[in-house]
Amino acid sequence: MVEIYVHSPTMEGIHLRGAKVARGGIRWSDRLDDFRSEILDLMQTQMIKNALIVPQGAKGRFILKTACKDAEECTRLAQGAYVTLMRGLLDLTDNLEGSQVVSPPQVVTYDDVDPYLVVAADKGTARWSDCANDIAAEYGYWLGDAFASGGSRGYDHKQLAITARGAWVCVKRHFHELGQDIDRRSFTAVGVGSMDGDVFGNGMLQSSNIRLLGAFSAEHIFLDPNPFPEVSFAERKRLFELPGSTWQDYNQTLISLGGGVFRHRQGHPPRLRGTCLAGRTSPLDRRRSADPAFVDGAGRLVVVGRHWHLHQGQFGVRRRRG
CATH class of the missing domain: 3.40.50 (Rossmann fold)
Structure with a gap:
């Protein structure tokens, strides 16, 4: 299993993969006390669902650590937390330049190369895939707009x-x-x-x-x-x-x-x-x-x-x- 944990003063997030090649969505969680246990359960479920698609399943979630006064402010803070999580994931993920695997700058790695990371739209994040793909483009990540499925250039889960x-x-x-x-x-x-x-x-x-x-x-x-x-x-x-x-x-x-x-x-x-x-x-x-x-x-x-x-x-x- 591969785990990436991201935190800041305003959010906490976690992404779990059952293997290096795995797929699953990113959710906005409201379970502040046990969201890490929640994400493990969901990843294991995703592994079963993905049996005929890709070798393994993945799942990510984040929570807000600050209170918000209304739904509009919650959405704004959640999108900021989502951006922080996406940047945190890509900060620690290897990239491909041609056929060469390149480690992120200022990161010391002890494990094998790991350049494959994809995320998907999920509960609370269904309309944010374009945002994630813009960040991937900013990082020069090799998957481009295939980094986050469900964006304007991909398929829409809800529409299909x-x-x-x-x-x-x-x-x-x-x-x-x-x-x-x-x-x-x-x-x-x-x-x-x-x-x-x-x-x-x-x-x-x-x-x-x-x-x-x-x-x-x-x-x-x-x-x-x-x-x-x-x-x-x-x-x-x-x-x-x-x-x-x-x-x-x-x-x-x-x-x-x-x-x-x-x-x-x-x-x-x-x-x-x-x-x-x-x-x-x-x-x-x-x-x-x-x-x-x-x-x-x-x-x-x-x-x-x-x-x-x-x-x-x-x-x-x-x-x-x-």
């Missing part, structure tokens, strides 16, 4: 929906084995994620027959006990196309009786008539019947019964139950 479309094939296969054709009938679903995300957002647009009963994101709990498929599909599509959207942007006049959008800091949703998703439950309540549960990306846990996220290593959500 590669992961979500692949997952949806599995969903359709599951229903086919149950003797059900979800292309011809509506079906209920619950999920973990929000519509601005690559996997969840694209996944919830794979069919207009989806009746999304509820979703649990990092910020909000979304509940819609009796949705109209066409209406809710159009609204999900609007949120997907709205930059930086959250469930709070959902038009709540379109939500059925007993539903709503709630922030986690409000605690559990209040008891509402007409739905067994209300009270001390979340959208993934085992008492509420739904067909599939669509979970956005690696690192998500569905916890049932009296088990706490703290016991599962989910320190960032230790006060929430699912």
